[in-house]
Every structure is written in structure tokens, then in C-alpha cells.
Amino acid sequence: MRRVQDVALLIARVGIGAIFIAHGWQKFGQFGMSGTAASFHKMGVPAPTLSAWIASTVELAGGALLVIGLALPVVGVLLALDMLGALLIVHLPNGLIGPGGYELVLALGVASLALGFNGGAFAVDRLLFERRAGIATA
Amino acid sequence: MQRVRDLALLIGRIGVGVIFIAHGWQKFAEFGLDGTAASFEKMGVPAPALSAWYAAIVELAGGALLVLGVALPVVGLLLAADMLGALFVVHLPNGLIGPGGAELVLALGVAAVVLGFNGGAFALDRMLFRRGAAVPVAA
Numbered sequence: 372m373r374r375v376q377d378v379a380l381l382i383a384r385v386g387i388g389a390i391f392i393a394h395g396w397q398k399f400g401q402f403g404m405s406g407t408a409a410s411f412h413k414m415g416v417p418a419p420t421l422s423a424w425i426a427s428t429v430e431l432a433g434g435a436l437l438v439i440g441l442a443l444p445v446v447g448v449l450l451a452l453d454m455l456g457a458l459l460i461v462h463l464p465n466g467l468i469g470p471g472g473y474e475l476v477l478a479l480g481v482a483s484l485a486l487g488f489n490g491g492a493f494a495v496d497r498l499l500f501e502r503r504a505g506i507a508t509a
Numbered sequence: 510m511q512r513v514r515d516l517a518l519l520i521g522r523i524g525v526g527v528i529f530i531a532h533g534w535q536k537f538a539e540f541g542l543d544g545t546a547a548s549f550e551k552m553g554v555p556a557p558a559l560s561a562w563y564a565a566i567v568e569l570a571g572g573a574l575l576v577l578g579v580a581l582p583v584v585g586l587l588l589a590a591d592m593l594g595a596l597f598v599v600h601l602p603n604g605l606i607g608p609g610g611a612e613l614v615l616a617l618g619v620a621a622v623v624l625g626f627n628g629g630a631f632a633l634d635r636m637l638f639r640r641g642a643a644v645p646v647a648a
Contacts (some may be wrong), residue, residue, distance in 0.1 A: 380626075383620060385576045385619075388621060390615065390616055467527070468535065488518075489627055
């Protein structure tokens with residue numbers, strides 16, 4: 372059963388991480404930083420340029436770290452905060468489901484948080500640190 | 510630390526469960542099962558009437574059970590199968606992100622399966638059965 376749990380955690384980290392990587396990559400590679408900042412500005416995101424850099428970096432690097440399972444608790448909290456901002460500032464007025472709704476950012480945010488604190492055995496954290504929780508207490 | 514981990518799992522179950530409840534409720538109450546079946550047929554879902562029932566019940570009841578933490582491994586697999594169908598039949602041709610993309614059903618599917626097998630301490634399963642994994646092994 373423990374192995375099944377660990378496999379489920381790995382599958383979820385890969386799935387959720389890949390989605391974040393795609394969004395971070397889209398901001399860097401497709402929209403560009405100025406494009407992302409302009410779009411953030413239009414959505415009413417505060418400090419749009421800084422926010423664009425933070426969102427792109429956290430999504431691209433955080434997504435990759437979520438997949439490999441490195442620094443999971445920190446990464447989970449950062450990704451959850453990124454999604455909380457998107458939820459409160461952009462998607463909440465559109466309701467939960469339907470066009471522009473907040474279901475996607477809610478699902479990604481709570482999944483990041485849950486996986487950040489429960490990464491399972493197939494994570495670099497676990498290889499580096501022996502403790503199950505995978506927190507680097509140095 | 511264990512408490513933080515359990516709390517994160519509870520938040521995950523509530524967030525993901527509420528999304529499934531909303532979709533199941535929408536199929537029953539807003540679209541109706543006939544409307545859902547008609548829409549499924551247009552999307553190319555096989556056995557649209559049966560699939561509409563399956564999706565509506567699994568999403569509404571499964572979402573509620575995910576929140577409560579009852580029969581979690583079974584619920585997680587049923588919800589994941591529901592999302593796997595939506596992924597392959599409907600969303601995959603639209604790519605991962607962007608309009609109609611697979612990202613939402615992918616996120617919901619993997620979250621359902623992971624929370625199904627890792628529900629944490631704040632789940633009714635844990636209160637009913639003492640084992641951590643919470644699989645009912647038929648007393």
C-alpha cells in the first residue's frame with residue numbers, strides 16, 4: 372500500500388508540475404515578460420512587472436522542482452501563493468466553474484500545497500534527507 | 510509537521526472535492542441528465558446516456574466523499590477514471606493549456622488519485638478504520 376501511495380504522489384507531482392511548467396514557459400517563451408506584465412496590468416494585478424517575473428519564475432522553476440521533488444514544502448507554498456493571487460485578483464469574480472472561473476487555479480493551488488507537504492518516496496528530497504517529510508532542516 | 514501535512518491534505522480534499530461537486534451538481538440540476546447526455550454525444554463520448562449518469566453521480570457523490578474522506582481509494586480511482594475519459598475523449602486534441610485544454614481535467618484527475626491514496630488524518634476513513642491507508646478490507 373505504501374508503494375501505491377508513493378506512485379500516486381509521483382504521478383500527481385508530474386501531472387501538476389507539467390501544468391505549471393507549461394504556464395511558466397508560456398510566460399517566458401511565448402508572451403515574453405513585457406507581454407505577461409502588460410496582460411497582468413490589464414487584469415489589475417499589482418506591480419505587474421514584478422508579479423510577471425515572480426509568476427513566471429515560480430511556475431517554471433517551481434513546476435520543475437515539483438516534478439523532481441526538490442525543496443517540496445517551499446515550492447508547494449510558493450506555487451499555492453501564486454495560485455491564491457490569481458484566484459483572488461483575476462478569477463474569483465467569474466465564479467467557480469465556467470468561463471474564466473477559478474476552478475483550475477484552486478485545483479492547482481491546493482494540489483501544490485498537498486504535494487509540497489506530502490511528496491512521497493520518489494522525490495529528490497527523500498534521497499537527500501532521510502526524514503519522511505523531506506524538510507531540509509540542515 | 511505531521512499535523513501540517515494532514516492539514517494540507519484536508520485543504521486539498523476540500524478544494525478538489527468542491528470542484529467535483531459543482532460539476533456533478535451542474536450535470537444534474539442545470540444541464541439535466543438528458544442535456545448532459547446530448548452534450549456528451551456531441552463531444553463523441555461513447556454510450557452518452559450511461560456516461561452522463563456515471564459522470565454526474567461520480568462527480569457529485571465522489572466529490573462529497575472526497576471532502577468527508579470516506580472510501581477514499583475507491584473514490585479517487587472512480588474520479589480519476591472520470592477525468593481520464595474526459596481527457597482522452599474530449600480535451601487532449603486541444604493541447605495542455607489554452608481554450609478547451611487538458612490541464613483542468615489532468616489536474617483534477619491526478620489530484621483525485623493522489624488524495625484517494627493519501628487522505629491524511631482528517632478523514633472519516635481514518636476514524637472508521639485504524640490503518641493509515643484506510644482501505645476497507647471487509648470486516
